[in-house]
Amino acid sequence: MDISLSVPAERERLDDLTVAIAAVMERHAIAQPVIDDVVLIAEEVVCNAADYGFDAGQEREIVVAIRAAEAALHLQFRDNGRPFDPLAQPAPDLDADIDERPVGGLGVHLVRQLARRVDYVRDGAYNVLDVTLDLTPSETGDAP
């Protein structure tokens, strides 16, 4: 599996992206819980880029690359939005009284928790977010 998909960074394009990603992962017999995690991560990252990443009128693009290798699934998100390092965000205080907690601010936390590993770099005009997830050994990622 070695495919990359690109859409305008707008909420309306999210489902084209996730439907395509899910279809490819199904073809490679990736387990449903992993597909769910990937779709969730894509939703969080793409919606954040769409909501916060761009000035009005700016050309907005986001690319997701998926690669399976060994027992890992590698996702890379690349967008041309304003510099944003999600790893520099403070984690939400989940141990605070549940009724006092803010209702939002959970997306970045979810991405970090579901992934085995997340790396961020700013590469020229691009935010590049590398997200690695675990695959069980039976998910080869190399369908016939």
Next chain:
Amino acid sequence: MDISLSVPAERERLDDLTVAIAAVMERHAIAQPVIDDVVLIAEEVVCNAADYGFDAGQEREIVVAIRAAEAALHLQFRDNGRPFDPLAQPAPDLDADIDERPVGGLGVHLVRQLARRVDYVRDGAYNVLDVTLDLTPSETGDAP
């Protein structure tokens, strides 16, 4: 619908591409015969690029962009293979005695016949093939 997908230009990657394309078109309620045509066109173009387009060892990439607009579906194929203009190929002589005809040479012809329109340009290091297909009016290409 406005998505582009990129894979290494190798036969083994063809199905990832077509499965993803088909899933997106299904989401937009594109009719099955149109999906079949798009998958067929993708197979012909990608296999030709994989088989004839590259020197051994060359980095090989092919990108397919899909956009629906008005009553048309626009496909664009872009590869970094050797310059090849399919529109400059002579059409196969289909009226020759069927038993005398060569068994191959039908891929490019199929692409040209199934499309409403095909345009080719060489853009720097890239072959760019624009293929337009008809959509019936009910296929909006703009799923919710």
Next chain:
Amino acid sequence: MHLEIQTAPRSGTTQRVALFGRLDTHSYPQLDAELAPVLDGGDPPVMSLVLDLAGLNYISSAGIRSIFKARKALTARNGKLLVVNPQPQIQKVFDVVKAVPMSDIFTSVAEADAYLDMVQRKVVSGDEDE
């Protein structure tokens, strides 16, 4: 293909709402709209909202936010939000963001009803803990 919501007839101060499909960035406004009258109150106001998630296949942070908002509206008037039968993906997301206390998650509607009955009896007989 997205979110379907079934709101049961109200039973006393308890309201049951069943969700099917996907609760995500596209569909959460649908849930917010459906829950608005429930959370607004009525006379007497709804005190227990039971969310039946057996048919929900997927939730994202946008969906969590909606449930969280509902929970806050209820706890502000000493009401309760209970969650029934979350599927594995939902449970996992709930766990990661601690969206609902473990003690408010039940594996069946019957179990949630029994719990609410018990709380109700405590209130009526005046021996509630707090």
Next chain:
Amino acid sequence: MHLEIQTAPRSGTTQRVALFGRLDTHSYPQLDAELAPVLDGGDPPVMSLVLDLAGLNYISSAGIRSIFKARKALTARNGKLLVVNPQPQIQKVFDVVKAVPMSDIFTSVAEADAYLDMVQRKVVSGDEDE
């Protein structure tokens, strides 16, 4: 999920082969391999190959090439390749590339069999046109 091939027991000099799924750039070698012994002959050699395409959903130029090759091998020994029940996508591709003469395409196996019987009778009674 790709191509499935069912080769019926041979009946005289007629061989029926049914295809299911997709005949494309990945699966055509499977068909070539399955047809090789049929086209090689046997004693007496197969003279009529009936391809039942009712279950075939998709064909590309690679699949056409395989069928074309089979047709050539048969006509070289005055044999015939008949096609039965092509689905719309298949028929459309056949039409575009003129893969098989219209007169060799039938809408049912029974129709193809009746045609072969008729040809057979002509051959036996010696009044074939050519």
